[in-house]
Amino acid sequence: METKKVLPVLFLVMFLVMVGFGIIIPVLPFLAEKVGGSPTELGILMAVYSLMQLFFAPMWGRISDRIGRKPVMLIGIAGLALSFFIMAMADSLWVLFVARIVGGILSSANMPTTMAYVADITTPEERGKGMGIIGAATGLGFVFGPAIGGIFSKVSLNMPFYIAGIFSIITFFLVIVLVKESLSVEKRVKRSDKKASMWKAFQGPVSIIFILQLIITLSMAGLETTFAYFAAQRAGIGTVQLGYIFMIMGFGSAIVQGGLVGPMTKKYGEGAVIRVGVIVSAIGFILILFSHSFWTSAAFLTIFGLGNGVIRPAISSLLTKNSTSGHGSATGLLSSFDSFGRIAGPPIGGALYSVSIGLPYISGAILSIFALVLYQIYHVKNRKINMVV
Template sequence: MNTKRALPILFAVMFLVMVGFGIIIPVLPFFAEQLGATPAQLGWLMAVYSLMQFIFAPMWGGISDRIGRKPVMLIGIAGLSLSFFLFAVSTQLWMLFAARILAGFLSSANMPTTMAYVADVTTPENRGKGMGIIGAAVGLGFIFGPAIGGIFSKTSLSTPFFIAGTVSAITFLFVLFFLKESLPPEKRTVRTSGTKESRWKAFNGPTSVLYILQFFVSFSLAGLEATFAYFAFARAGIGTTNLGYIFMIMGLAGAIVQGGLVGRLTKKFGEGAVIQMGLVVSAIGFGLILLTNSFVTAAIFLTIFGLGNGVIRPSVSALITKRTEVGQGSATGLLSSFDSLGRIAGPPIGGALYSMQIGLPYISGLIVSAIAFILYRFYMRKEQKTSLPV
């Protein structure tokens, strides 16, 4: 499929997927509370989704290497749509958990398959641009989705779930009729008896460092997201409305950088330089957040962090798809798995650190960013035997 046609379609697909996903974000806690969920149960309800993604993303990525990208994407989007409708009609807490588990299981097919699709249709030098475009679509979806959910929640708490299910159903039809398969039959892998072994084959060699690096990046981001609302209120009296504006500013800045600059930067300097730059800027952002004392400083400092964090994932994805010795789907699935693991571990640890001292999540984020930087330098040393730039 022609890259110029494929990437805009993929952008639209991931934007719609994330709009649907984002719609339920501001509503889910109140909907669960309405059905009797305690704060601890709500935490498990949020975590079980990431847990399912951690377990099953590599599986779906590997399946897409065998049967093609489009069928797996359709499964993931259909599962997301079904889970939203199940949420909407849930009358008991266990039904919410069932819907959330189903969503995590099936929708874990979406991100690794989309990244593998990008790897299929882009040249190595344009890989970073393609991954950045997907990152921009995800970021914009998370900006518009929660806003839509908040507006329609005034009608009823179930309405946003019906809307999210409908948006996902429309996305399913969009993929079915407009997206062409990117992996021709002759390039597909043949299933072997060692499926479990092949799933983790991507973790062998120097590339394993990149997966660990992505875990650290995801872990530190999740810890910030879980605690920043409390921190901003404690330091600057920032309420929920202004906090929404701050995250919107951060999201827009990140989407612009991912969609417009990542490709140019990786093409000119290479993915390795962009990853290191992103880690340095993220660390600076964590440090600056400690100085927050107003809405303006919170918006500026969080945006600085977001710009650094936002360029890392597309660059890591591009580099892994260039270096992997297994199928692109297996590699990107494993990357999504490590990303999910970071989102599972980040919030509880970030919350525990915050309860000890409110600045600790951001001090630890700075330290983790520094460790990730050192990890990448270690990866570069291990890759020095090759002639390819890192």
């Protein structure tokens, strides 16, 4: 299997998946309100999706180690399509909850399985490049998806969900036609004989990497939750300008993931990329405190995005290189920690913001420093083990 031919296909698949997911983001709150949902119920509706991913991503990762990546990817994409069409036809709040729960359970197969697929087809030297390309596809999907959703919402609130479902169906057939299985039968049989817990991946020094991802996601989710209020108060920025700011950050993050992560990890290693990413993120957190206009807000948030953007691909690459469990088990558990950060981050960020509007960003910088220390601990422990071996 030629990596150069497969990676563009995976890029297209994940881009379309994330465009479909992003389409519904600006519309879901209004649809929930239309069917009688309160702001509190909307918050629960948004959180339940991540909660399902928290529990089910490791399961799908392990299943992909046993039966192969392609069938699990198809399950995840079909789950997204199903959830979108259910939401499009929803006439009550409980139907929306069913759609989000079903979507969360099934679509949690997408990210860990795609990451595992990349790990299967890339050499250790090219691993960072592959993970970066998937990260770039994810970022660009989130840039274009909400814009498409906003446009079609002018037709009706239901239309964006139908469009998202159609995107998912197209992606489903693209995977059937273009994506070949990456995990050989021999490796599947070997792994299916192992009845280990999903926590097998969470052993030894590599367990620190999972906690590192949790901290990074936690601080980022807190920023995403509060930045709109912060920018409005400090710089008088409205929703349209805010959309442009996040679009600029998304493009910047996608560029560094798709273009820089590969060469940087190949030349300097994942560890150096993680360190640089964490340091740049910390600088971004501090600079955001000095935002006073559209351009300063855009520049400082983009600096944060550039740093944060390189961390996840580098962590995924490092993890699949060093984990002793299957690639799917490792990436599935990583997605679970990522989901936990997305669940806990918004309420924590909101609580900090209510104390002081700059506190989410000060705490983000502190957490970044803590993440840097954690990585150093991992590096020392892993080096000692390699020296013994």
